[in-house]
Amino acid sequence: MKLKTLIVTVAVLAALSLVVFIVRRPPAPPSADPRIGQPLVESATVEQAAKLEITDAGKTVTLTRQPDGTWRVPSYHDFPADFQKLTRLVGDLTGAKIQRLVTTNPDRIARLEFKDTTLSLRDAADKVLWTITLGRTPEAGSGRFVRFGDEPKAYLANLSAWLDPEPRNWAQAEILNLKPDDVAKVEIPFPDSAAVTVSRAKAADPWTSERTPDGQQVKADKITSVLNSLGTLRFSDTTELNDPNVVAAKANARPFKFTTFDGKTITIALGRKPEEKKLKPPEPAGPASLGSVTDLAKQDSAKKDEEKKDDPLAPEFETIPAGPVYAFVTHSDASAPINALMAKRAFQIAEYTFTGLPQKSEELFEPAPAPPPAAAAPAESKQP
Numbered sequence: 001m002k003l004k005t006l007i008v009t010v011a012v013l014a015a016l017s018l019v020v021f022i023v024r025r026p027p028a029p030p031s032a033d034p035r036i037g038q039p040l041v042e043s044a045t046v047e048q049a050a051k052l053e054i055t056d057a058g059k060t061v062t063l064t065r066q067p068d069g070t071w072r073v074p075s076y077h078d079f080p081a082d083f084q085k086l087t088r089l090v091g092d093l094t095g096a097k098i099q100r101l102v103t104t105n106p107d108r109i110a111r112l113e114f115k116d117t118t119l120s121l122r123d124a125a126d127k128v129l130w131t132i133t134l135g136r137t138p139e140a141g142s143g144r145f146v147r148f149g150d151e152p153k154a155y156l157a158n159l160s161a162w163l164d165p166e167p168r169n170w171a172q173a174e175i176l177n178l179k180p181d182d183v184a185k186v187e188i189p190f191p192d193s194a195a196v197t198v199s200r201a202k203a204a205d206p207w208t209s210e211r212t213p214d215g216q217q218v219k220a221d222k223i224t225s226v227l228n229s230l231g232t233l234r235f236s237d238t239t240e241l242n243d244p245n246v247v248a249a250k251a252n253a254r255p256f257k258f259t260t261f262d263g264k265t266i267t268i269a270l271g272r273k274p275e276e277k278k279l280k281p282p283e284p285a286g287p288a289s290l291g292s293v294t295d296l297a298k299q300d301s302a303k304k305d306e307e308k309k310d311d312p313l314a315p316e317f318e319t320i321p322a323g324p325v326y327a328f329v330t331h332s333d334a335s336a337p338i339n340a341l342m343a344k345r346a347f348q349i350a351e352y353t354f355t356g357l358p359q360k361s362e363e364l365f366e367p368a369p370a371p372p373p374a375a376a377a378p379a380e381s382k383q384p
Contacts, residue, residue, distance in 0.1 A: 273323030
């Protein structure tokens with residue numbers, strides 16, 4: 001073979017090899033999505049937020065950050081927000097990671113059930129800093145499908161969080177946090193007797209009272225129980241101040257008065273509308289109630305028998321149950337937040353808090369321990 005022909009042949013083979021390589025070369029791996037492995041939301045974004053908005057099942061709640069760093073629920077009478085609940089949610093969001101990009105296909109995205117379950121963070125100017133829509137949970141495994149804003153992408157995040165869109169549930173339920181060690185004096189009222197006041201000079205001292213019966217002492221456990229029950233009051237619901245149940249509860253309230261070692265006083269009055277017994281109205285009479293001729297004859301006979309009796313029929317009463325229990329708190333410090341809250345709404349509390357309080361003054365005392373026997377004097381030795 002001539003040299004020229006050999007060179008041409010090699011060149012052709014090289015060209016063919018290059019074509020084959022290009023044709024059979026595997027496709028370049030797709031570039032990794034920058035969100036994979038990252039938190040669902042960065043902590044820095046949360047720190048910039050002035051509003052958190054949660055929407056689910058047609059309901060929306062918005063929490064707003066105050067200049068002092070606290071949060072409020074504007075849609076529920078601007079009550080303070082439950083900071084622990086908010087902290088748990090933020091921890092769930094910042095702790096969740098994007099595990100993978102699921103799809104960019106619009107048809108597949110539609111099957112992941114992205115509806116109206118959304119979370120958004122906004123700054124003080126109401127500008128959106130971050131927003132996601134949550135889809136369903138994967139059929140196999142855990143987590144949630146998520147979308148960021150209007151992006152045509154669906155991701156899977158290992159998020160496990162309960163989104164509560166009910167404004168009332170975000171309000172701080174604790175309306176008072178009075179520590180027992182801060183209390184120097186307690187005045188406990190009773191329905192059928194005078195109030196009993198117990199006091200102590202220091203937190204470590206025993207409780208004493210001027211009304212302690214002879215041979216008895218103040219029952220420390222009972223006073224501690226009162227302090228624990230009333231010092232950490234939590235509401236279950238709130239009501240308009242002019243609600244009839246509230247007005248009746250206030251008129252029948254028992255006012256417990258606490259004085260702290262620094263001279264402040266907190267009055268906690270608990271009450272409810274009392275149970276009522278009302279006379280039942282007479283049964284309405286009419287053609288429909290006459291009955292048959294036989295029934296009329298029986299009724300006439302029964303009526304004659306009743307007329308023969310000397311004693312009149314006893315009236316029938318119906319019982320109307322007692323109303324819900326409300327707590328009315330007043331703080332001697334006019335700037336105390338509890339005073340502002342009490343001016344907004346009436347606070348309903350658990351019934352057991354009210355019924356578990358002492359009902360008689362005797363419950364506050366117990367027998368005092370017997371004094372130790374006096375030591376016998378040593379016998380005098382006789383001198384020889």
